[in-house]
Amino acid sequence: MSKKKSKLERTQELTELAIKKTNKKIDELGFYTSQIYDELNTIQKIFDDIRNVPSEEWLKYEELKKIRLNWKQQAEKIETDYKNTVAKNAGKGAAGVGIGVAFAALGPTAAMGIATTFGIASTGTAISTLSGAAATNAALAWLGGGALAAGGGGITAGSIIMNLFSPIGWMISGTALASSGFLLWKGKNDRNRLENIFILISKRDVKSFELAIVEINERITRIKDEVQKLNNAIERIKEFGLDYNLMPEDIQYELGSYVNLMNSSTQLLINPILGLQSKYTEDDFKTYNSFDKNKVDDRLRSLIIYLANLLYKITLDDKDKTLLWKSFKRNKEFLKLVEISKKDFDFSIIETVTDALQQKYHSEKN
Amino acid sequence: MSQVVETNKLIFGMDIGDNEFSFTSSIETALISAESEIQSLKETITSVESLRPNCDKLDYALAASSGVLCGIIDIFLVGKPNKSQKTDKMNSPAADVVDRWFEKRIFDFAKLCGWDSKKDDSLSTAITFLEEKFEIPYDQRGAGDSGSDIFGLTPSNHHFKSLGHNPTLLGLFFSILDQFTNQSHFVSGGDVISLQNADGKSKLNGKSVPAKLFSGFVNWFGHLISDVSGSSSSKGRGMGIPSPFWSWTNDLIVIKRYLNIPPSQFDSIINELALSIYTEGFDIRFQATQAIPVFINEIITRFMYAIRRLIKYLATTDKTEISASDMWKACEPFSNATVKRMLTVGHGVFCMIDLSDATIRAFSKSSGAFNMKEFALRLNIAGVGRFTISLYGEVKRAVSIGKAVSEAQFARREIAIVENYLSGLSILSKIYDDENLVDFVDDFKNSDMYVQAFQKSVKLAELRKVSDNKILRTKSDIDSYFREGDRQ
Numbered sequence: 001m002s003k004k005k006s007k008l009e010r011t012q013e014l015t016e017l018a019i020k021k022t023n024k025k026i027d028e029l030g031f032y033t034s035q036i037y038d039e040l041n042t043i044q045k046i047f048d049d050i051r052n053v054p055s056e057e058w059l060k061y062e063e064l065k066k067i068r069l070n071w072k073q074q075a076e077k078i079e080t081d082y083k084n085t086v087a088k089n090a091g092k093g094a095a096g097v098g099i100g101v102a103f104a105a106l107g108p109t110a111a112m113g114i115a116t117t118f119g120i121a122s123t124g125t126a127i128s129t130l131s132g133a134a135a136t137n138a139a140l141a142w143l144g145g146g147a148l149a150a151g152g153g154g155i156t157a158g159s160i161i162m163n164l165f166s167p168i169g170w171m172i173s174g175t176a177l178a179s180s181g182f183l184l185w186k187g188k189n190d191r192n193r194l195e196n197i198f199i200l201i202s203k204r205d206v207k208s209f210e211l212a213i214v215e216i217n218e219r220i221t222r223i224k225d226e227v228q229k230l231n232n233a234i235e236r237i238k239e240f241g242l243d244y245n246l247m248p249e250d251i252q253y254e255l256g257s258y259v260n261l262m263n264s265s266t267q268l269l270i271n272p273i274l275g276l277q278s279k280y281t282e283d284d285f286k287t288y289n290s291f292d293k294n295k296v297d298d299r300l301r302s303l304i305i306y307l308a309n310l311l312y313k314i315t316l317d318d319k320d321k322t323l324l325w326k327s328f329k330r331n332k333e334f335l336k337l338v339e340i341s342k343k344d345f346d347f348s349i350i351e352t353v354t355d356a357l358q359q360k361y362h363s364e365k366n
Numbered sequence: 367m368s369q370v371v372e373t374n375k376l377i378f379g380m381d382i383g384d385n386e387f388s389f390t391s392s393i394e395t396a397l398i399s400a401e402s403e404i405q406s407l408k409e410t411i412t413s414v415e416s417l418r419p420n421c422d423k424l425d426y427a428l429a430a431s432s433g434v435l436c437g438i439i440d441i442f443l444v445g446k447p448n449k450s451q452k453t454d455k456m457n458s459p460a461a462d463v464v465d466r467w468f469e470k471r472i473f474d475f476a477k478l479c480g481w482d483s484k485k486d487d488s489l490s491t492a493i494t495f496l497e498e499k500f501e502i503p504y505d506q507r508g509a510g511d512s513g514s515d516i517f518g519l520t521p522s523n524h525h526f527k528s529l530g531h532n533p534t535l536l537g538l539f540f541s542i543l544d545q546f547t548n549q550s551h552f553v554s555g556g557d558v559i560s561l562q563n564a565d566g567k568s569k570l571n572g573k574s575v576p577a578k579l580f581s582g583f584v585n586w587f588g589h590l591i592s593d594v595s596g597s598s599s600s601k602g603r604g605m606g607i608p609s610p611f612w613s614w615t616n617d618l619i620v621i622k623r624y625l626n627i628p629p630s631q632f633d634s635i636i637n638e639l640a641l642s643i644y645t646e647g648f649d650i651r652f653q654a655t656q657a658i659p660v661f662i663n664e665i666i667t668r669f670m671y672a673i674r675r676l677i678k679y680l681a682t683t684d685k686t687e688i689s690a691s692d693m694w695k696a697c698e699p700f701s702n703a704t705v706k707r708m709l710t711v712g713h714g715v716f717c718m719i720d721l722s723d724a725t726i727r728a729f730s731k732s733s734g735a736f737n738m739k740e741f742a743l744r745l746n747i748a749g750v751g752r753f754t755i756s757l758y759g760e761v762k763r764a765v766s767i768g769k770a771v772s773e774a775q776f777a778r779r780e781i782a783i784v785e786n787y788l789s790g791l792s793i794l795s796k797i798y799d800d801e802n803l804v805d806f807v808d809d810f811k812n813s814d815m816y817v818q819a820f821q822k823s824v825k826l827a828e829l830r831k832v833s834d835n836k837i838l839r840t841k842s843d844i845d846s847y848f849r850e851g852d853r854q
Contacts, residue, residue, distance in 0.1 A: 047848075051847070064836060196776060203780060203783055204783045207787035208790075210396070210787065211787055211794070214396045215798075217392070218392075218794065218798045222798070222800075225804065229807050232807065244848040249816075249841075250810075252845070252848075253816040253819070254810045254820075256838045256841070257806055257819060257820045257822075257823035258823075259838050259847060260823035260824055260827045260832075260837060260838055261806075261826070263830075263837065264826045264827045264832055266832075267830035271831060274790055313782050313783050313786045314779070364789075
């Protein structure tokens with residue numbers, strides 16, 4: 001006889017469903033990004049033909065090519081890293097089951113989708129330094145989340161996420177935590193309180209995935225449209241000839257516009273998807289730490305960022321905070337994962353997290 | 367990359383069909399649905415307020431005054447069943463009015479059943495007509511009838527003791543049983559007595575069992591009406607039908623007897639008490655009399671509530687905006703926690719006065735000792751019943767308020783999440799607001815406004831956060847992009 005599902009279980013089911021739906025969308029996005037990538041390379045080639053001999057000055061415009069190249073390399077790296085992780089974990093029990101078996105293979109379109117989803121770099125950041133670790137970790141975390149969603153792995157697969165502290169690790173770990181002994185409290189009231197916190201975490205995650213899906217859909221619409229526009233542009237430019245100086249002014253303007261279009265379309269590959277971004281970042285922590293008089297021990301940095309992401313936009317009263325702190329403190333698995341001793345897991349950590357979040361909310365308002 | 371596109375591998379368990387969970391795809395729709403989500407969460411928060419009574423001091427004072435007024439009516443106009451020796455009418459003015467009212471209803475009912483009042487229009491003729499019309503086998507009323515001497519059946523107690531004469535569900539059951547089996551069931555001295563072959567004359571109409579059952583029900587009801595103001599042989603007020611509340615003391619004994627549980631001493635005492643107050647005149651008519659002050663209390667309290675809200679509505683609403691439906695909504699004295707709280711107070715005060723009166727008189731009757739019978743005669747059962755319903759409602763509302771408060775607290779926390787989602791959507795709606803920018807490509811084909819078309823491409827690049835140094839903003843930017851080789 002099937003037991004009636006609790007409100008928390010029902011909410012978590014919705015979260016898992018949202019993860020699956022998002023995964024599906026990311027794969028779909030990957031399919032279209034590969035198309036636009038081809039179009040962008042072709043149009044760049046034509047521009048290069050018109051632009052005569054390369055020069056030192058000219059190279060700065062080559063950065064665009066570099067961005068796209070990095071993007072592609074990153075997609076390929078995600079794919080390779082994934083395969084390596086699967087191979088490495090294949091014989092390693094639970095984690096292996098979580099990642100290796102639940103997902104037979106990571107398709108290249110999915111890798112491209114992931115590369116696009118998490119973004120390659122924010123404007124002005126050196127892409128080369130970011131490509132690699134950040135997105136690959138994001139992808140692995142994503143897969144860890146997928147594993148949890150599929151029912152495998154539990155906190156073991158979750159450990160990969162938490163060790164990585166990657167952009168989306170925080171999202172899935174709420175579900176992982178809730179099913180790892182956090183809710184085994186004796187008092188009914190306390191258990192209800194904890195359950196409510198995790199229901200809210202799940203609900204917030206669902207909203208983040210909804211936001212991501214809305215954006216991915218918009219992105220796909222843009223990409224489809226711009227593949228067509230780039231294609232038409234390529235056909236037209238071919239008619240303009242190769243000598244820029246011979247072209248009439250309106251054609252020159254048109255050419256310039258296509259350069260801007262190429263640049264803009266490239267951003268569709270590398271601008272990250274808002275809903276899948278980390279809610280509380282390293283930068284947020286740095287800002288907080290620079291304002292706070294009692295500097296936070298740098299060893300706690302990862303833990304605080306992790307907890308801030310877990311509790312982002314979750315309203316907690318003092319009782320909730322104490323209860324949450326106690327439940328973290330007595331969860332050996334959790335303490336092991338975040339590499340902190342029971343003794344060191346002071347209540348002040350929770351207070352710091354809520355304080356840091358308050359500052360973040362304040363800065364978001366302004 | 368083309369071979370990449372063709373690859374189709376299983377990833378992320380995406381083979382699961384999940385039609386029941388679909389996301390909104392456009393920002394616009396998502397914005398609307400998020401806003402409505404917030405709206406419904408806000409409604410959950412405000413719904414707590416509608417569960418809480420909103421009474422001010424005047425409301426409480428008015429409700430209490432109504433209770434006091436009705437308490438006075440109960441003491442002086444209802445009192446207790448007490449027949450005048452001279453006139454055989456009730457000493458209680460309200461009870462006397464109710465007795466007359468019941469007599470008139472018997473005439474009405476008899477006429478409805480085909481009684482010809484022209485021959486003899488006395489009450490006893492009407493009752494005789496009804497007794498014959500709705501003949502039942504369990505009407506042994508005392509001396510001369512079988513078993514009356516043995517079982518203590520007298521004309522003054524037989525309506526109470528005879529189960530078929532009890533206006534309860536069990537009374538109906540025994541009435542039909544007796545009609546089918548030609549028996550007669552009584553409760554007397556804590557025992558259930560059944561007389562076999564009670565009355566050979568009685569016969570059930572109808573051929574089928576359902577028809578006979580219906581006929582049995584009609585006989586039971588018709589016979590009760592015939593007896594409500596006493597039987598045909600009664601002189602003066604007569605013994606009516608016992609009150610439903612006190613008849614339950616019979617039911618209790620019957621149920622226990624049939625379950626082979628001997629009735630306790632308490633059951634017997636209560637049953638005896640019920641019988642003794644019945645013989646004093648506490649019948650269904652007096653029970654109806656007791657309901658009068660309770661009913662008045664109900665009406666006055668609801669009326670006070672409505673009048674105050676009506677005045678407030680008229681005072682605070684602009685004349686041009688007055689509407690009948692809004693007015694009704696503002697002063698409707700039903701289904702709201704405020705009027706229900708006022709009724710609890712009104713009925714509570716009424717019960718307090720009634721109980722005090724009954725207690726004082728119970729003590730004064732037996733000069734210091736508590737006289738239970740006097741207390742029972744004076745106690746307004748209808749008032750106590752109504753107050754119990756109010757109290758039950760208060761407890762139920764307190765429980766639902768507790769539940770709603772925690773739901774509202776949760777909704778407040780959820781709002782923070784949905785608002786965050788909403789602000790995310792607002793950001794997206796700005797980032798993706800590029801519809802009229804991307805169409806510059808078509809502008810080149812369709813018009814000569816190429817500079818403007820170019821400007822759109824600049825804006826698009828800015829919206830997409832293309833690096834400043836990469837955006838071509840002017841003609842010279844375009845020239846330098848394409849002529850770098852020439853400059854060398």
